[in-house]
Structures are given as structure tokens and as C-alpha cells.
Amino acid sequence: MRDQVPGKRRVVVVGAGNAALCAALSAREGGAAVTVLERAPRPEHGGNSRFTMASMRFAYGGLDELQEVAGRLSAEETATSDFGSYPESQFVRDLERMSGGRADPDLVATLVSRSRPTLRWMRGLGVEFVPLYAGQAFEVDGKHRFWGGLTLQARGGGPGLVASLQRAAERAGIEVLYESRAVRLHVEGGSVRGVEVEGPSGSRTLPAGAVVLASGGFEANREWRRQHLGEGWEAAKVRGSRFNTGDGIRMALEAGAARAGQWTGCHAVAWDLNAPEVGNLEVRHRYQKHSYPLGIVVNARGERFLDEGADFRNYTYARYGRKVLEQPGRFAWQVFDSRVSGLLRDEYHQSHASRVTADSVEELAGRLDGVDEEGFLRTVRDFNAAVRRDVRFDPSARDGRSTRGLVPDKSNWANPLDRPPFEAFAVTCGITFTFGGLRVDSLARVLDEDGRPLDGLFAAGELVGGLFYDNYPGGSGLTAGAVFGRIAGGGAAGHDG
Numbered sequence: 001m002r003d004q005v006p007g008k009r010r011v012v013v014v015g016a017g018n019a020a021l022c023a024a025l026s027a028r029e030g031g032a033a034v035t036v037l038e039r040a041p042r043p044e045h046g047g048n049s050r051f052t053m054a055s056m057r058f059a060y061g062g063l064d065e066l067q068e069v070a071g072r073l074s075a076e077e078t079a080t081s082d083f084g085s086y087p088e089s090q091f092v093r094d095l096e097r098m099s100g101g102r103a104d105p106d107l108v109a110t111l112v113s114r115s116r117p118t119l120r121w122m123r124g125l126g127v128e129f130v131p132l133y134a135g136q137a138f139e140v141d142g143k144h145r146f147w148g149g150l151t152l153q154a155r156g157g158g159p160g161l162v163a164s165l166q167r168a169a170e171r172a173g174i175e176v177l178y179e180s181r182a183v184r185l186h187v188e189g190g191s192v193r194g195v196e197v198e199g200p201s202g203s204r205t206l207p208a209g210a211v212v213l214a215s216g217g218f219e220a221n222r223e224w225r226r227q228h229l230g231e232g233w234e235a236a237k238v239r240g241s242r243f244n245t246g247d248g249i250r251m252a253l254e255a256g257a258a259r260a261g262q263w264t265g266c267h268a269v270a271w272d273l274n275a276p277e278v279g280n281l282e283v284r285h286r287y288q289k290h291s292y293p294l295g296i297v298v299n300a301r302g303e304r305f306l307d308e309g310a311d312f313r314n315y316t317y318a319r320y321g322r323k324v325l326e327q328p329g330r331f332a333w334q335v336f337d338s339r340v341s342g343l344l345r346d347e348y349h350q351s352h353a354s355r356v357t358a359d360s361v362e363e364l365a366g367r368l369d370g371v372d373e374e375g376f377l378r379t380v381r382d383f384n385a386a387v388r389r390d391v392r393f394d395p396s397a398r399d400g401r402s403t404r405g406l407v408p409d410k411s412n413w414a415n416p417l418d419r420p421p422f423e424a425f426a427v428t429c430g431i432t433f434t435f436g437g438l439r440v441d442s443l444a445r446v447l448d449e450d451g452r453p454l455d456g457l458f459a460a461g462e463l464v465g466g467l468f469y470d471n472y473p474g475g476s477g478l479t480a481g482a483v484f485g486r487i488a489g490g491g492a493a494g495h496d497g
């Protein structure tokens, strides 16, 4: 182990995704010598963070504050885009609303108030942010109008984000050890003072003044999924890293940490039926199917089972994976006609997409594998008859163009399915990350059952519980990881070890 700064406190960070690298960089800024442990081999490094589009939600009052993060946008970009604003109060409301009022208010306040300063800090470290035109804006009257509070992504998506943070870590002299799996915390007299690690050359204990756990949730652990999320969840496809099996959570619990958050809950989306069992770094997020608000979704009986237009995609997608998992055979078909096919997101145009097309609804019915044809035709007939045609369709706003009298109704963006050609996409449930985890305070200190900080232990990212319950506002995970990672790293560096 190199000593970047002889005599300085050593901080060990477990994980090498977004939260971990932010923690490592912050600990380094705080003057610590930092070692990052990455369980994955180098080609698979970077955790779920690398699989993402790297869209990051943050509060901004308008264009000036957006540009604090994105840098100066071109005259053309500002002339042709309506970025709107996303005030702190709205971000707080979204987190409260999405969690049914259960999100920890201290964590929410910290996440929201530190969101823009943290992204600005990342920009200073070399992460570039650019407008997220694809999937977060619709063109209305010649302008790209952003909807849903999510406006920027890191340039290059997840790979770009992780590579930028890694370059910054290299520049800062942070050591990253690959194929190095943390297995146990080393506790001395009640204080965490190191990590036991299994690496290419066997087991050893790395001593540390403080440890930051940022090793993701337990979404890639089939046993834990069945045990905590419930029967059936073992069958979900894992959207991201196969290495997030809950090690960090287990180690902290063994050291006396308390649980927090919704252990029965997770983020899960509609995911291509034929996607592999765990994430594929070539395809990354592109197995997702996020344009369902523009069409209808049917199950094996040919019946609709969710309100496709309940809200903007950002506010429903994370809970609709569970709905698909609950259907017979654990699959569904998303159906669109040519009225909206030009509005479908990029992931629908990939060659691997499980897609069928037809020139009539009847023909389509025969092509939907596993679906009752009569049931499907009845659903389309009833749906088309229930659409309120007196309201204008506008995908960039909650347009109120709904159906009337169906169970369930579609609340927005309802169009009759009557313009050939038709296309349909087969989906199943893809799990993104788990909501249950460790209890931390707003200083990212891991707490015990009595609410006391465990000396020397910090945590950030997916393995923290208390922010998300049942649902999730899109783009919050990376921001939460960055905000609390930065705080954790600073705290670990300043810790009296």
C-alpha cells in the first residue's frame, strides 16, 4: 500500500462507483491518504454507476444556476430550449411525495440543499455536465421543453462519469485496488480501524483511521432479494453490477450498525424480456423501456394493469417494474402506434429490443407471445372508446388527456391505438437497486440502534437506507451518492483516528 502522504490519516473506501469515488476525492481533499477497494476486476469496475445515463437531479432556480453546473451553454442551446427551473422546495416535495412522507427529513434536506454545490464541486474535478435532450425533453412549438425536474447528465453517461472521477482520483494520488473484496470491518475497542480484504494475493487487514462504505445495495444477491423483497424477486433481472450483493451492509450490521429504510422495497423498471440475468456493460441502461406513458401496457390476459400516464415517467418508472413482476408469467407488452412511434426513446430503436410489428391490431394480437388474443382486442377496443379526445395531447406537460371509465384509467397522454403500423415490446422486471440499508445521519456517519455514531464508520450511496420508499424521483441516486459520498469522505478525513 503506497503512502501518498506519510504520517497522514488513512481512509479506506469500500467500492469504486460514484459514491465511493466522491468519498475518496473528498477524503483526499481533507488531507487523508486514501485507498479504494474495488471487488470487481478492472474491466468491470465502477458498479451500477457505470451502467447509467448519468442523469443527475439537482435544484436550480433558473438558467444561471443551471449554468453553474453545466458551464456556459451555447446561444443556440438557450434559444431553442426551455430548461425551466427546479426549486429546492420542489425537490423536497418530490422526495416526500415519492416516499409517501417516509423519507428521513434530515437526509432529504441535506440531499436537496447540497445537490447543486456538489455537482459544481464535481465539475471542478473534471466531470462535465450537458443537457439531457434525449428522454427528458419534448419539442413543443420549436423548443425543447424539459419536463420532470431532470435536466443534465454527465458527459459520456455512466462510463464518462466514472472515468472522469477516476482520472481525478489518479491525479490526486488515490490508490485503487481491484479484485479486492472487503469482507469484514476491523473493530478495536468499539472503533472501526480497518477492513479485512480478500485480494489476488490472499487475505489481509488494511488498517485505517476511518472507513467509508460505498459498496452498493443487495440487488445482485438472489437469496437476500427473496428474503427481504419477497417471493418472486429471485427471478428479477439485475440491471447493473453483479458485485452489489450487500457486503457493505452485512459488514456494518455485524459491527453494530442499525438498519434503516424500506428493506422490502427497491427500484425496479420495465426491462427487455430477453436481457441477460445481470447487466451488460455494452448495452448498459438500453434494455430499459421508459416510453410506456405514450402507449398501453398489457399482461398475459391482454389486460392493462397500471396507469401508464399517472405522472411523468421520472415519477412512475421505478415502481412499475414491481407491477410487471406481479403479472402472470412476470412479463408484459408495451404497445404503441405510429402516432407516437417518433417520440419513443432511443432504447426502443436498438437492434436487441424484443419487438414485434403489425399493420393492424388484429395482426398484432397474434404476434404478442403469451398474450390472450381476445383479451387484448377487447382491451384495445375499450381503451380507444374511453379516450377523451376533447383534450389536446402534449407529452411535455401533464396534459390531462385521459380515459374515462376504465380500471385502471390512463390519466394523461391517452391516444387511441388506431394508426398503423403498430409495434409492441416485451418486458419483464429489471431491478436497479434496493431501498433498505444502513442508518446514517446527515454527516454520513453510520449509527447504531441507539442512534449513536459508530466511531470511524461512514457510508454513502445505495447502501444507505431512509431516502426512498416504494418510489423514487429519477436521477436522485447518483446525486445522493455524490452528496453523501463527499460528506462521508470529508468526515472520514477529519476523523480522530
Ligand SMILES: Cc1cc2nc3c(=O)[nH]c(=O)nc-3n(C[C@H](O)[C@H](O)[C@H](O)COP(=O)(O)OP(=O)(O)OC[C@H]3O[C@@H](n4cnc5c(N)ncnc54)[C@H](O)[C@@H]3O)c2cc1C
Residues within 6 Å of the ligand: 014, 015, 016, 017, 018, 019, 020, 037, 038, 039, 040, 045, 046, 047, 048, 049, 050, 051, 052, 053, 054, 055, 056, 057, 180, 181, 182, 183, 214, 215, 216, 217, 239, 240, 241, 243, 244, 245, 246, 247, 248, 284, 285, 432, 433, 460, 461, 462, 463, 474, 475, 476, 477, 478, 479, 481
Ligand atoms: C441501468 C441503470 C441505470 C441507472 N441510471 C441512473 C441515472 O441515470 N441516474 C441516477 O441517478 N441513477 C441511475 N441509476 C442508479 C444508480 O446507478 C445508483 O443510484 C448509483 O450508481 C449508486 O452508486 P453507488 O456508488 O452507491 O453504487 P455502485 O455504483 O453500484 O458502486 C458500488 C461499488 O461497490 C463495489 N463492491 C461491492 N461489494 C464490494 C466489496 N465487498 N468490496 C469492495 N467493493 C465492493 C462494486 O463493485 C462497485 O464498484 C441507474 C442504475 C442502473 C443499474
